[in-house]
Amino acid sequence: MGCGPSQARVLSQAPISSNPDEFFPYQGSGPWHTSRADSVMQPRLAKSGPASSEDCPPVTLQELLKKAAEEKGDKLALKVERPCPSLGSDGGAPPAFPDEEWKAWTYREYYDESRQAARGFMKLGFEAFDTLAIWGFNTPEWLLSALAAGFAGGKVGGLYPTDTPETAAFKIVHSGASVVVIEDKAKLERLIPALAQRGEATTRIKAFVAYGFEPEAQQSVEVKGSAKPVLSWSQLMTMGKEAKDSVTESSADPLELRLKAVEPGHCAVLVYTSGTTGEPKAVMLSHDCMVFETRTVLNLARAHMGLCAQAEQERVLSYLPLSHVAGAMVDICFPFVATATTPAWVTIYCARPYDLKVGSLGDRLRIARPTIFLGVPLVWEKVADKLRAIGAANSGLKKKLGNWAKSKGLKNSKARLMGGDGAAPFAYGLANKVILSKVKAKLGLDCVKFGATGAAPIRVDTLQYFGSLGITINEVYGMSESCAACTVSTDQAHLWGSCGFQLPGVEVKAFKVDPADISKKEECPRAPSMDDLGEEYQGELCFRGRSIMMGYLGQPDLGADHVREIERKTAETIDTEGWLHSGDKGMITKHGMVKITGRYKELIIGAGGENIAPVPIEDHIKACCDGVNEVMMIGDKRKYNVALITLKAVGANGETPGTDQLDAGARRINPNVSKISEALRDDVWIQEVTAAVKSANENGKVCPNNAFKIQKFMILPTNFSEEQGFLTPTKKLKRPIVENAFKKQIDMMYSSSETYVRYED
Template sequence: MGCGSSTANVPSAAPVSTNPDDYFPYTGKDVWYTCKADVALELRCAKQGVASLDGCPPTTLPKLLKKAAEKDGSLPALKAERPCPALMGNGPAPPALPDDQWKTWTWKQYYDDVRKAAKGFLKLGLQPFESVAIWGFNSPEWMLTTIAAGMAGGKSAGLYPTDSPDTAAFKVVHSGASIVIIEDKTKLDRLIPALSDRQYAGKVKTFVAYGYEPSANETVEYRGSKVPVISWAALLEMGSSGSDQELDARCEALQPGHCAALVYTSGTTGEPKAVMISHDNVIFESTSVIGIGAEHMGFCKGGASLAERHERILSYLPLSHIAGLMVDIAFPIAATASSPAYVTTYFARPYDLKAGSLKDRLCVARPTAFLGVPLVWEKVADKLRTLGANNPGWKKSLAAWAKDKGVRRARGQQLGGDGAQPGGYGLANKVVLSKVKGLLGLDKVKFGITGAAPIRVDTLEYFGSLGLQINEVYGMSESTAAVTVSTTRVHQWGSCGFQLPGMEVKAFKVDSDDINKRTECPRAPQLDSTDESFQGELCFRGRSIMMGYLAQPELGLEHVAEIEKKTAGTIDKDGWLHSGDKGIVCESGMVKVTGRYKEIIIGAGGENIAPVPIEDHIKASCDGINEVIMIGDKQKYNVALVTLKAVGANGETPGTDKLDAGALRVNPAVKTITEALDDSVWIDQVKLAIEKANDNPKVCHNNAFKIQKFMILPTNFSEEQGFLTPTKKMKRPVVEKAFGKQIEMMYSSKETYVRYQE
């Protein structure tokens, strides 16, 4: 499992094992999934390595939590600001509470409260394999519920805080939830009518509120009867007198191959599918990442003192997403139970992303690992660039000198680099770079991570110039998050890393009518190889691959047949999970995503055009551009919709008309999007950025790839409008349909820039 090295101990190849004993053999049958929630799926254990029985002993999350509590029971596990200071109007967020004023759960209290909640669920009638649905923002109660549901023999089903009532009702019903945990009364008031409108309204027995105190004996009308609404405190009180013997029996009956959680795909079309994630899936995934983190970055490696053993994370991305489940819930339990470290999870405020106040929580938590979706990293970069632009001349010169040292060092640290540290870097880091990271609350980060969507290389380079290595990971809900990982020791900008130990990642040419017919693509000689022969569908297999999509029998035979068909169309007879992503695997072992098959634009001449690299090049060339959506499927040429950076455009909401960050520097005389629509400087700058992409043969391989016309939109895309998923992926079909008239205007016009009209 060794890797080559260059002159300065920077590896020249990724640490990818070629020993077949490190991987599960996938022989003896041709169905490697289930669509039933009451099945314990066979574990995919290898003969040796991290995927073996010794490398990752099979267990369940409740048992692992007990082990963590026995090991580090007196140390802090969860910390939240209680009560959370309210955000008043459009004013700034109230200052963060000092660390010692945050409400704290030790690991023992965490475990004890899980037992109380689980016994409460039993008293409320939770049956084996039923679900406990959760609708609300990240909180200790969210995490307690997830583990308690499993301890009581069931599973959790997370809803996104931003789900519409109809979507939330679908998930409650589809998951088979008999208990629903809700954050606030508004969600309850919106959920009940949506449930009542469904032909099959599910079987909810109780609603439990953790964000407000229900009135005494509160009930709601549901399915012709009154269903109780109780508080979280009442649930724990109920559990305090529950049967330990009954709970232990349920917990003992739980197997590693049973479903631990339903993760609903955010999806860009249709109703979401429920990915069944087993206890073994999440524990293996955590174990593999912990091992890489310790070996490559000293993360979870421990030390002689409590301070050296202490790892910290900040929970702010939705816990209903696979990344939230893994990074915030499963990983801290696995790391505390099975590594020399212990982990404390801090919770962000519900409004932090919207109010731009996440930094306040970071500065208290000082995380040692931080996961940001690309939008978060890009917003941080925007703020830093704006601050830098407002500095006096001498500070700008000092910062430019320091960042030059930083980026030169970062380039040399990449896979195959010389590893050289330029003269003066130590001083630059001490005087400038470390202070910038400290202001962000990221000065203690050992493992900076990005995932869930593609990130621009210029963003990685920018943070590299600050001395902060952002490691790209790649995976999906169906693979229990990451199947590839980049590390400080092994990374390459533009790559999403190398396969995790115990997992296999390959690129295949797959028959369009039968996923079982496939041919492995040859390894690409380098990361920027563009030959189609190297590119294929990225497929994964191993111990973290999902159980399957859940089919809910109560929704009828047609639904069950549809879900079974979708699962069979995702996991083939040899156990390969088909991602739908196009990419390459390099000779060095590094993996690169080159596009998504559903997003590929088929040109008039039959060319396969991946829009994302072209869009990213345009955004990197003009700091005022927020998004670019390239359109041209089956058209004679390509056009683009462009949005500009604006105040409040955070992905959740479209923001205002006021320009923000780099957009204010394109033409300082223009302050709004409305003005920019008719401003010659703005129009020329966007046109120039598009021309730069058109002229770059690495992204535009021939004329069919070029963008011929563009339109600047008067607003940004957002989740609120339905244009983005909860993980901020673009719903391209929705965007194209919503702006169909404007797209037609571009194709009908003779101008390069077509002015927006409703």
């Protein structure tokens, strides 16, 4: 296994081009979007540079998978533990399989089986421009199906494994899915009644294919009064083989005819937004925007960190939802694009479905030893919690050595921030060899060349903690609508608290936008530094370029009013100059680094009209009290701010709220208190949280005046989770829903004279 990042020099400013020829000119007034699934969005090519046809020729995903198979067909592409062991009677995960016992697919098999599955889908009635919906956890069959949809002339629309049956039914109908690939029997049983509520719009569905269970012989389910077959994966593949065998030399191959008609500007993937309000919208991503995005990030990572620079295996652990844009880019697109265009080859290791829930992801990490690892903030913070708890339990010489090594690691990481001298402190090599490298090996992160975080804001203290271990977490920022990252930081250009610099070939700017017309805007001046937070520097972050979405999908099956509404929402997102409006408030420094300061929809408008960004205040409280899990400020159009606070609990993983048992750092606040229900009335706990709130209130950077301060708070008896509808699948807080759910408790705080208000049902 190839391990370890290359040692990169540190830049003094972001590597951003000012050459206009390296950006698409956007001449005319557009429109620069479409809501039709069968439209072609011509590649937005620059004259030169990364976005040009010379550096990144327009091509389909399927063409690149073919190239990977032709050039490195014997290299491993996919790996999974089969059969996946069930959880033990104690709820724990059985030991990981040794690497050599994982079931594997080569790139030749990946290519051949994707095409075979495509023939099977076509036999079931999958037409050109149709959508293949997939509902389940990450497996090779998920990936094979996703590529098969393109081979069959259509697109893939993934569903989150945690979607409710009602949400899944909406996405299946809205996407225009003709075939539904489904993981387990329970999902199918819950889906059918939900589809029944969708009426005539379900008539497109031709069949269901199961990859996680074996359907009964000749099984079918009724959808809108019609029986739809339920096939096993092996039956689908047999059907595909028979279809291939029926092709003769004298007859045209239906698969090749379909594939020949697919253009780089056609839609390849639908990504449903996990927005905090309203029904999800389907982002249409073309083959070209996905390939450009992947190659551009890959080229940066190759130049700055040595990823894919050598003829060796690179590895990814697939555990984030493949239905999310990050999963689609890192787990689906990146491996074969990198394998086709660099000396390296990339192998995907699939995690077990329960790894995040039961905390056994580390078992897979230690087998896969990924060289690229993307974690949402919750994942990084959970790992940090465990490590801090272990460190706090140490004593004597072991504790002193650990603290010494981490202090060296932190100094080294600070020296490697942008503008630093990059010089390792005295004895850092020894600290890394004796202690830090062993910690990284135990985590399974000792081979990481490109560690990254995205999808939600991450706390600076988390970045600093991993920096003390010698692990650089690079922030990426973007949206589904921008095909994932539009900014990225690398080991050469990295600053804690910044989400990086604009991708080559992509424009990112901060604008003061006219509230009545998004096309009327004025660019904000660049801030002198990250700490200069004057309002004149801050505006809405907007981006444009080759990686921007085609538009939101309008589904004609849902009526003309629906299509017009989606077209309106698309036009409210992409203006007449092609700028995609993010809704995020931020700024760009003179050195080219982007900083997010808030989200416009989340801003609290104080009694005096102040625009209050809650996240920096909330993060400060969490950093000050290791027992706090989540903080949510409330105060919009109210006389002052209050906060709902949750504590770290066993089993609280974002999907479920967890138990009443305190976990990790929360256990150290008061060793005599082991439950949340006890902490609610414990003086030590109340004092600790009060002190953290007071610290935020007294910090001039996050609370520049009294309007920003939190006057009262309440500790909730449970954590926020997807299960309750309080978090999105990417673990963003659905603030309006939380505020509505706890309206009674919020009113209690505003009517109380106490700083800490005890929770009551």
